[in-house]
Amino acid sequence: MEHQGLNLMDQALGFHSNVTQQPWPLCGRFVLVEDCVDTSGAFVLHHILKHSFTSRPSSAVIFLAFAHPINHYDRVLRKLGCNLSSQRDNGRFFFLDMLMLQCPVEGKPKHDGLATVFEKIERAISELHPENKKFVTVVIDDISCLEVAANGSSNDVLDFLHYCYTLTSENGYALVALNHQDIYSDGERPAFMLEIEYLADILVKVDPLATGLAKDVHGQVMVLNKETQKQQGISSIKVQNFHFKIKENNIEYFYAGTRT
Amino acid sequence: MATTRTRVSSFSHNVSSLKSSQHPGLKNGPNGTTFVSSGISDLDKILGGGFSLGSLVMIMEDAEAPHHMLLLRNFMSQGLLHRQPLLYASPSKDPRAFLGTLPSPGSSKDDTSHKPSHEKDLRIAWQYKKYFGEPQLNINTNNGGHHDYCNDLDLRKPLERHFFTSNNVDCVSIQNSPNLDALKDRCAEFLAQFSRNEGSISSAGRIAIQSFCSPQCKYSDMEWHMLSFIRSLKGMARSSNVVVVVTFPPSLLSPSCSKRLQHMADTLLSVRAIPDEDKELAKLLTGYQDMVGLLNVHKVARLNTQVPVILDATTFSIKLQKRRFLVFECLNQAPVDGSGGSSYGNSGVCSTSTKAGPLDF
Numbered sequence: 001m002e003h004q005g006l007n008l009m010d011q012a013l014g015f016h017s018n019v020t021q022q023p024w025p026l027c028g029r030f031v032l033v034e035d036c037v038d039t040s041g042a043f044v045l046h047h048i049l050k051h052s053f054t055s056r057p058s059s060a061v062i063f064l065a066f067a068h069p070i071n072h073y074d075r076v077l078r079k080l081g082c083n084l085s086s087q088r089d090n091g092r093f094f095f096l097d098m099l100m101l102q103c104p105v106e107g108k109p110k111h112d113g114l115a116t117v118f119e120k121i122e123r124a125i126s127e128l129h130p131e132n133k134k135f136v137t138v139v140i141d142d143i144s145c146l147e148v149a150a151n152g153s154s155n156d157v158l159d160f161l162h163y164c165y166t167l168t169s170e171n172g173y174a175l176v177a178l179n180h181q182d183i184y185s186d187g188e189r190p191a192f193m194l195e196i197e198y199l200a201d202i203l204v205k206v207d208p209l210a211t212g213l214a215k216d217v218h219g220q221v222m223v224l225n226k227e228t229q230k231q232q233g234i235s236s237i238k239v240q241n242f243h244f245k246i247k248e249n250n251i252e253y254f255y256a257g258t259r260t
Numbered sequence: 261m262a263t264t265r266t267r268v269s270s271f272s273h274n275v276s277s278l279k280s281s282q283h284p285g286l287k288n289g290p291n292g293t294t295f296v297s298s299g300i301s302d303l304d305k306i307l308g309g310g311f312s313l314g315s316l317v318m319i320m321e322d323a324e325a326p327h328h329m330l331l332l333r334n335f336m337s338q339g340l341l342h343r344q345p346l347l348y349a350s351p352s353k354d355p356r357a358f359l360g361t362l363p364s365p366g367s368s369k370d371d372t373s374h375k376p377s378h379e380k381d382l383r384i385a386w387q388y389k390k391y392f393g394e395p396q397l398n399i400n401t402n403n404g405g406h407h408d409y410c411n412d413l414d415l416r417k418p419l420e421r422h423f424f425t426s427n428n429v430d431c432v433s434i435q436n437s438p439n440l441d442a443l444k445d446r447c448a449e450f451l452a453q454f455s456r457n458e459g460s461i462s463s464a465g466r467i468a469i470q471s472f473c474s475p476q477c478k479y480s481d482m483e484w485h486m487l488s489f490i491r492s493l494k495g496m497a498r499s500s501n502v503v504v505v506v507t508f509p510p511s512l513l514s515p516s517c518s519k520r521l522q523h524m525a526d527t528l529l530s531v532r533a534i535p536d537e538d539k540e541l542a543k544l545l546t547g548y549q550d551m552v553g554l555l556n557v558h559k560v561a562r563l564n565t566q567v568p569v570i571l572d573a574t575t576f577s578i579k580l581q582k583r584r585f586l587v588f589e590c591l592n593q594a595p596v597d598g599s600g601g602s603s604y605g606n607s608g609v610c611s612t613s614t615k616a617g618p619l620d621f
Contacts, residue, residue: 037522037558043566069498075291075564099495102488144520148491152484180523186515215570246567 008253009047012223012240013202015055024056024135026174030165032200036182039219041206043246045141046073048176050082052137053092059135061087062094062124064117066145070095079248092132094124101149103156114150114160121164125173138168142178143196154192165199181205201226209243216259217243284408285342286313286464291564296344296464296503297410299334302588304410306576307560308569311335311503311527313464314456315561316494318525319507320518321471325533327553327578328507330586332468334413335505337362339466341411341419345428347450349443350470351477355431358470359424366414366584414584434469439479440489443469447493454500465502467493472508483517490524526561531578545577546592553578555588 014025031048035041052059065073073095074084087093096117103113125136140146143157150156161177168175177196184193197203203224209217225238243259245252287295287309295310304310311317321328339346340362348355432446447467454465473479473486480486490506497504510518510530522528532554534541542548555576560569576588 037519037528040568046566069495072564076566079565099498100492102492144523145491148484148487148520151488180519183516183519183523213570213574218568218570248565248567251566 007251008240008242008255009044009221009223009244009251010051012221012225012238012242013048013204014225014227015051024052024059024174026052026137026176026202027135027172028169029174029201030168030199031174031176031202031204032196033176033178033204033206034181035178035206036180036208038208038213039206041178041204042067042141043244043251044204044206044221045139045176045178046076046080047251048137049073049077049139050080052135052174053082053087056135058092058131059137060092060094060128060132061137061139062096062121064096064098064121064138064140064146066098066101066149067141069099070097081249091127091129094127096120096124098146098149103150103153114146114156118160118163121167125167134172136168136171136173138164138173138175140164140175140177142180144180144183158192158195161196161199216245218245219243220256221253283342283461283463285339285344286461287409293561293563294461294464294501296342296466297338298331299336299338299410299413300331300586300588301410301412302576302586303331303555306557306571306588307527310410311505312561312563313461313501313503314498315503315526315563316490316497316524317503317505317527317529317561318521319505320522320528320530321507321509322530322532322553323509323511325531325553327531327533327555329470330415330578331529331531332470332505332507333362333415334586336466336468337364337413337419338411340423340429341365342464343428344463345430345450345453345465346424347430347432347447347465347467348470349432349434349446349468351433351435351474353433353435355433356429359429359431360418362419362424363413363415364417364419365411366417367412412585415580415586416584435476437478439482439485444489444492448496451496451500451502454502456499456501461501463501465500467497467502467504469504469506472506473513474509475512480512483514487517487520487524490521494524494526522558525559526563528557528559530556530558532556544593547577547579547589550579551577552580554591 013031026048033041033044049061049063052061063073070084077084084093084095088095098117101117121138125133128136143161146160147154147157150160164175167173179193179196181193184190203222203226205222205224206219207222208219220241220243223240225240227236227238242253242255244254245259285296287297289295289309289312293312293314295304295312297304297310298307319328319331336346336348336359348358350358352358430446430450432443434440434443437443450465450467454463472490473483493504493506508518508521510521513521534548534551534553545551555578557571557574557576560571562569573590575591577591579587579589581587
């Protein structure tokens with residue numbers, strides 16, 4: 001059962017499935033990453049981003065950045081061994097800088113808010129080289145900033161995510177989004193969170209260790225993979241728990257207690 | 261061998277000349293970031309060098325004590341001493357009056373911080389271990405011109421007027437403005453001076469916003485408006501050579517709004533007052549009498565990297581040394597078993613007798 005070069009996260013996300021047979025394990029699926037103030041889950045996005053570029057010669061990523069400017073991601077990914085600038089020049093990486101996006105409050109029709117963002121995604125996909133269209137990943141970093149940009153209208157955000165979900169699942173693209181779970185934990189608006197979690201095919205929860213911060217273990221991950229076994233028509237849920245340690249050029253994943 | 265040596269030396273020479281050509285208030289950090297000093301040398305050390313340019317620092321206030329003002333005053337004063345332009349916004353009627361309370365560099369407090377080095381030969385109890393680390397750290401920072409970078413600011417000595425009468429200080433009162441658009445425009449105008457371009461950084465700026473979303477402000481019930489202001493401020497700051505420090509009272513916000521602000525912060529600190537006569541706590545912590553409050557470091561900025569900064573300790577005591585200098589120290593928890601701990605402590609400090617006297621903590 002030893003998969004060479006695959007770590008626990010790859011296995012949990014389903015990257016271990018027969019590589020030549022299936023195109024891209026995340027095709028048509030929605031990966032939701034949830035984190036909290038103490039432990040950031042951004043590294044999961046970086047992981048998926050790197051994997052999508054390195055595992056396939058023809059794949060494309062459309063990145064909606066609400067949290068950081070491009071030079072942040074560029075530096076982080078470069079240390080992981082993936083050059084975003086050259087991928088952008090190759091037409092495989094579309095960076096949509098949403099850092100300053102602010103939807104108009106009232107008065108104006110809502111059309112120039114998130115609808116334009118969605119149009120941008122559609123346009124980016126249509127501009128892709130047909131060869132690269134097979135394995136497209138849409139990444140949203142992160143949903144809570146998207147909510148702020150939409151002036152707190154969670155219905156608009158949910159509509160937007162539904163549109164993205166439909167777009168990706170119909171065409172066999174992957175959708176990856178980051179959200180902060182502790183914002184919703186006080187029970188003010190749990191419906192928003194539940195609805196996104198319901199949509200998600202793979203849920204990655206990143207938490208700090210219950211025992212506090214540690215230098216060797218940066219936190220724990222729970223990957224909930226709602227695998228649908230199409231031949232039997234039943235869906236099963238696979239849950240995996242493990243710990244991780246983030247390094248500049250690599251992220252180590254290991255089971256609890258296996259690191260001395 | 262000789263050639264490599266010359267190469268090495270010429271390389272290091274280049275680096276040092278690069279550093280010296282820089283502004284004294286700036287320091288190179290990891291991952292292509294640049295630090296400015298927070299005005300408190302201990303906080304600089306805790307954060308690994310200071311506040312990164314382009315980052316948003318948020319300080320969660322204690323509703324009952326003004327400890328966040330101590331941090332803010334040092335931050336602002338250090339900037340003015342480095343001739344870095346400052347934008348200060350506060351909910352008071354006359355924000356400019358606050359500049360009169362800024363601290364000024366005082367005579368050095370080094371005599372106390374270097375004192376413990378002679379104890380090296382002794383066997384020191386675990387709780388005094390922190391004194392060992394410190395002298396080495398001091399040497400490190402001295403290499404980079406410690407006193408140029410961060411001054412020891414004396415909180416009882418007001419800053420000389422000529423530092424802030426010049427036109428590089430901009431003060432805004434946010435008390436009577438119906439919304440944050442005006443402040444946003446001022447910030448955008450200020451940030452435009454420092455927009456980042458390729459090459460060396462010539463100057464840096466500082467923005468200090470005190471008691472953001474306090475109830476005096478008319479917009480304090482418009483949470484989404486405030487969140488989008490902070491978000492756009494962060495977005496603008498990211499592309500400019502400016503550090504933004506915002507203090508806010510989390511207890512006055514809804515929990516979800518406060519969490520959102522915490523997520524947006526690159527560096528997140530919180531201050532807490534400690535009650536005067538808390539017998540339980542006094543028993544637990546050494547040096548309780550000198551403490552004025554506690555500082556919590558929740559998050560340290562990680563621009564351009566995915567690796568989190570894990571600190572040895574996240575809670576520090578805030579002390580006023582000689583009632584003038586702000587220092588942060590690791591908490592020293594007294595051992596739970598009182599008698600055993602006291603003999604340890606005594607042998608470490610005075611090394612006179614192993615017989616324990618009465619506890620002093």
